[in-house]
């Protein structure tokens with residue numbers, strides 16, 4: 145069965161400090177209520193690119209401790225600061241994480257050789273497998289099929305978190321690398337990704353909607369395509385509402401309504417306005433208060 149990973153959210157207090165208790169509550173909710181198969185820690189949904197090294201370490205520690213090996217964990221350690229990425233990779237593997245992930249290095253228009261060097265360096269001295277985190281819409285970094293082939297030639301690089309609407313490339317990747325792990329990163333494009341043969345999915349909305357998604361995957365696997373399509377539509381009604389109201393604040397506010405202390409977003413993300421709070425209340429009432 146294809147695995148569902150929540151891209152873990154982190155709870156921050158009003159001043160933007162990590163709220164450890166709230167973060168543990170989100171983890172418990174994801175595992176105990178949503179029934180996720182795993183957590184992707186330190187991704188964009190974890191607001192990681194707004195945090196410092198020590199804060200990222202703290203979050204990896206909290207997640208490792210709270211999860212207590214109940215579900216799979218993937219630690220996203222990447223960013224344009226390669227020294228820090230390597231330090232985080234070492235830190236998480238010493239904690240016990242077996243799988244790490246790293247975003248393609250962004251901002252400086254690195255050449256492919258520089259990107260390849262970055263990945264080889266991150267995995268070089270650690271006993272861990274790595275998933276490339278490819279999200280070209282936000283990083284501006286696109287990888288071709290041949291680029292993937294070169295990166296995958298390193299045996300420690302076991303797959304990709306594929307956050308991309310290019311289904312042709314996804315199909316070519318699946319065909320060429322049947323043994324690599326491909327996890328789909330756009331929650332709103334799950335069904336077409338399943339059809340292309342992904343091994344699972346990682347996403348922000350699975351913090352609040354993993355149950356419906358697991359039902360959809362089960363319907364797809366049973367060959368009940370009509371049911372899978374119906375669930376894809378229902379899921380995307382929710383995702384569309386969340387996106388229209390602001391995805392990060394809305395997921396946190398919905399969690400809050402579910403009794404989980406998900407806190408605030410980290411600046412420069414805005415504080416919740418009344419309009420956003422009302423919008424999230426409506427989303428909760430319409431889709432979640434069953």
Ligand code: MN9
Pocket residue numbers: 151187188189282307329330331332346347348349383387391
């Ligand atoms: O991890 C997430 N990407 C970002 C992947 O937040 C940048 C997705 O789960 C999206 O939030 C989701 C809604 O567009 O697909």
